[in-house]
Amino acid sequence: MSSAAKQSHAFDLAQVRKEFPILDQQVHGKPLVFLDSAASSQKPRAVIDAMAEFQRRDYANIHRGVYQLSQRATNAFEAARERVRGFLGAAETREIIFTRGTTEAINLVAATFGRERVGPGDEVLITHMEHHSNIVPWQMLCREKGATLRVVPIDDRGVLDLEALDDLLGARTRILAVTHVSNALGTVNPIAEIVAMAHAKGVPVLVDGAQAAPHMAIDVQELGCDFYAFSSHKVFGPSGVGALYGRAEHLEAMPPYQGGGEMILSVTFDETIYADIPHKFEAGTPDITGVVGLGAALAWVEATGLDAIAEHEHALLAYGTEALSEVAGLRLIGTAPHKAGVLSFVLDSAHAHDIGTILDQEGVAVRTGHHCAQPVMDRFSVPATARASLAAYNDRSDIDALVRALHSVNEMFA
Ligand code: 7TS
Numbered sequence: 001m002s003s004a005a006k007q008s009h010a011f012d013l014a015q016v017r018k019e020f021p022i023l024d025q026q027v028h029g030k031p032l033v034f035l036d037s038a039a040s041s042q043k044p045r046a047v048i049d050a051m052a053e054f055q056r057r058d059y060a061n062i063h064r065g066v067y068q069l070s071q072r073a074t075n076a077f078e079a080a081r082e083r084v085r086g087f088l089g090a091a092e093t094r095e096i097i098f099t100r101g102t103t104e105a106i107n108l109v110a111a112t113f114g115r116e117r118v119g120p121g122d123e124v125l126i127t128h129m130e131h132h133s134n135i136v137p138w139q140m141l142c143r144e145k146g147a148t149l150r151v152v153p154i155d156d157r158g159v160l161d162l163e164a165l166d167d168l169l170g171a172r173t174r175i176l177a178v179t180h181v182s183n184a185l186g187t188v189n190p191i192a193e194i195v196a197m198a199h200a201k202g203v204p205v206l207v208d209g210a211q212a213a214p215h216m217a218i219d220v221q222e223l224g225c226d227f228y229a230f231s232s233h234k235v236f237g238p239s240g241v242g243a244l245y246g247r248a249e250h251l252e253a254m255p256p257y258q259g260g261g262e263m264i265l266s267v268t269f270d271e272t273i274y275a276d277i278p279h280k281f282e283a284g285t286p287d288i289t290g291v292v293g294l295g296a297a298l299a300w301v302e303a304t305g306l307d308a309i310a311e312h313e314h315a316l317l318a319y320g321t322e323a324l325s326e327v328a329g330l331r332l333i334g335t336a337p338h339k340a341g342v343l344s345f346v347l348d349s350a351h352a353h354d355i356g357t358i359l360d361q362e363g364v365a366v367r368t369g370h371h372c373a374q375p376v377m378d379r380f381s382v383p384a385t386a387r388a389s390l391a392a393y394n395d396r397s398d399i400d401a402l403v404r405a406l407h408s409v410n411e412m413f414a
Pocket residue numbers: 038039040100101102103104131133134179181182183184208210211231233367371372
């Protein structure tokens with residue numbers, strides 16, 4: 001079988017596109033070309049329907065009622081936790097904590113694990129390509145504790161300097177927080193190798209998986225990391241929910257993040273006994289329907305096949321990289337040899353915001369700005385970039401539309 005035939009058997013792009021009803025519309029009289037999935041992905045019918053059905057038939061608060069509906073809702077919620085476990089390759093379901101998303105997951109670790117571990121004179125290590133979500137919580141912790149935030153440099157392609165990383169992992173390093181995939185550059189970091197380097201020096205590792213989860217198969221046991229965070233809304237699920245994986249031995253030793261209902265075994269005015277993990281970290285009524293939606297999204301991803309998605313996106317990234325090289329005055333920001341589906345660029349002729357506005361008139365949705373990664377913009381001495389980001393449902397015609405629209409930007413500003 002030819003590789004093309006093999007791919008079409010494994011991954012039916014036309015069918016995938018059909019499963020996303022939002023894609024079938026016009027904006028400004030032009031067919032919608034959605035190239036902003038790194039900000040948030042669109043939702044397949046399976047997710048939209050699962051959430052609607054759940055609310056129509058099974059909705060109730062969880063972990064408390066003895067009645068049918070509450071039990072059904074609890075079962076659906078806990079089934080989603082088991083699905084997240086499988087998705088991440090975690091050993092145990094109790095290692096999965098539901099959060100509001102990646103941002104809250106990182107804040108949770110900084111405020112509990114971090115606060116207990118980091119003291120005056122200690123160091124927290126991050127990299128120059130982090131999203132603000134994986135910078136600011138650590139900066140806040142360092143301020144509070146009189147600790148120092150150290151930053152691993154990146155080169156002109158946006159590749160992490162692993163030698164510098166090794167040098168920066170020192171006797172005072174208490175945690176390393178690193179992104180799996182950069183949202184602004186697309187760089188895929190060699191997480192297993194990085195974790196091995198950190199662990200050799202006794203440093204635990206948190207991985208920000210927000211941009212990896214939609215694009216590649218993840219196995220936290222193979223990666224060896226201590227924590228792994230991702231957001232539902234970037235992996236075809238609803239916004240407002242996400243998950244944190246943490247090794248059971250860490251989670252058990254960590255103090256709770258927030259206090260309230262759900263996270264206790266018993267409460268008196270003198271003393272509270274906390275619930276076991278994962279519930280210890282899930283105070284208050286969660287986004288129940290959102291979690292059910294996340295479960296449906298991961299089921300969709302698994303049925304579609306992450307390896308097939310990755311292969312499709314990789315081919316599309318290569319096609320897009322080649323096609324953009326033909327646009328006059330375009331410079332790609334982020335040219336690492338190992339990249340996920342992000343095409344960040346600047347044009348000589350126009351500012352990123354003008355590019356975004358003109359592309360929108362052509363029906364092409366891209367994000368422009370600093371992408372919540374201002375240190376990356378500083379590193380490349382640009383105020384902002386335009387970023388086209390790919391998902392399973394994009395095809396070559398989307399790239400062609402982008403390139404056509406960029407030619408019209410050039411003509412307009414010539
Ligand atoms: N980490 C990375 C690498 C991200 O790309 C994002 C969101 C976050 C963390 C935060 O995720 P949240 O779901 O908690 O908000 N990135 C982007 C983006 O690139 N454009 O909009 C949001």
